[in-house]
Amino acid sequence: MSAVVPRTPTLPANDILGLDADLLDEERMLRDTVRAFVQRELLPDVPQWFEDGELPRELAQRFGELGLLGMHLEGYGCAGASPTAYGLVCAELEAGDTGLRSLVSVQGSLVMFPIHRFGSEEQKQEWLPRMATGEALGCFGLTEPDAGSDPGSMRTTARRDGSDWILNGTKMWITTGSIADVAIVWAKTEDGIRGFLVPRGTPGFTTQDIHHKLSLRASVTSELLLDDVRLPASAELPGARGLGGPLTVLGEARLGIVFGANGAARACLEAAVEYARTRIQFGKPIGSFQLTQAKLAEMGARVAAGQLLALRLARMKEAGTLKPEHVSLGKYSNVSAALAVAREARTIMGANGITLEYPVMRHAANLETVLTYEGTHEVHSLVLGRALTGLNAFS
CATH class of the missing domain: 1.10.540.10 (Acyl-CoA dehydrogenase/oxidase, N-terminal domain)
Known part of the structure; x- marks a missing residue:
């Protein structure tokens, strides 16, 4: 043959x-x-x-x-x-x-x-x-052990003591937490939620890394511990008032996730196509089999749609027409699509796909984290549902 x-x-x-x-x-x-x-x-x-x-x-x-x-x-x-x-x-x-x-x-x-x-x-x-x-590195302290999707229920507090602030609480799942030179910590005050700059080395402020992760392993993830941390009035972010402050910040970051998740999906598609063109079984490349081509076609359609969606949202942001609901749509669609692409790519590669020689299993594991951070898949579905119906399912 x-x-x-x-x-x-x-x-x-x-x-x-x-x-x-x-x-x-x-x-x-x-x-x-x-x-x-x-x-x-x-x-x-x-x-x-x-x-x-x-x-x-x-x-x-x-x-x-x-x-x-x-x-x-x-x-x-x-x-x-x-x-x-x-x-x-x-x-x-x-x-x-x-x-x-x-x-x-x-x-x-x-x-x-x-x-x-x-x-x-x-x-x-x-x-x-x-x-x-890059001389100074920062981290973002919003999520807590008991306050993830409901940041308004945070337990970290900031109370006044003269002109100073005293912070107490715990933040969880904080990227770069232990290597950051400053943490932006969001805390409840008598006047609502406010943001504070907490420099490394401030008395009462400590961190500890979270180990044994099975996802997002090439990243430092930490817990922030605040025990009577005294800060001057100048540490407060003066322009942030209420929950809208951290939510605005998250909205700014999610556009990067919309693009990023698609980048992971594209890397998986490229790896799967190359593998399917060169892996010989039954005397010919596995990419010549109909089932494999069907998988690649579905993956390609998801990646292409995700690229188009991400680019459209970025152009809307440049034009000033982008709404939070649009960003929720982008994260909801592109992350779930990327996870599906990564999983399918793994099946094309068979046992080779579970090794670090190829990127697909690593991306699949990482995307499990992306699916739930900066707004879970379920929360973004409710944001979209509310935008489409005018009815609030959160309360």
């Missing part, structure tokens, strides 16, 4: 709809720069970082050198890039690993953005330039 020689594909797995043509030159150049950096400098080490459950702190400086930290903010050493450019970068980072994208999105969207939006000029000058270079 003569060998089957695959022809050159007419649809590239990384851009099935030809969306490259809709990007600006500077967006495309930045995307290509980050893609090459991830593939050349990071991917060789990602499997080991995942296996060891770590992510090197010095990556922050390397991302800072590329101008990726707080890249969508203006001034204070930030690049002032477009939402589309930021999203494309998140897609490339998560095509490498969710931990890479999480580091950049936490730093830029969950820490630098609230300082930029709600902070005093002194706070901005103190933290943003150093954060943009």
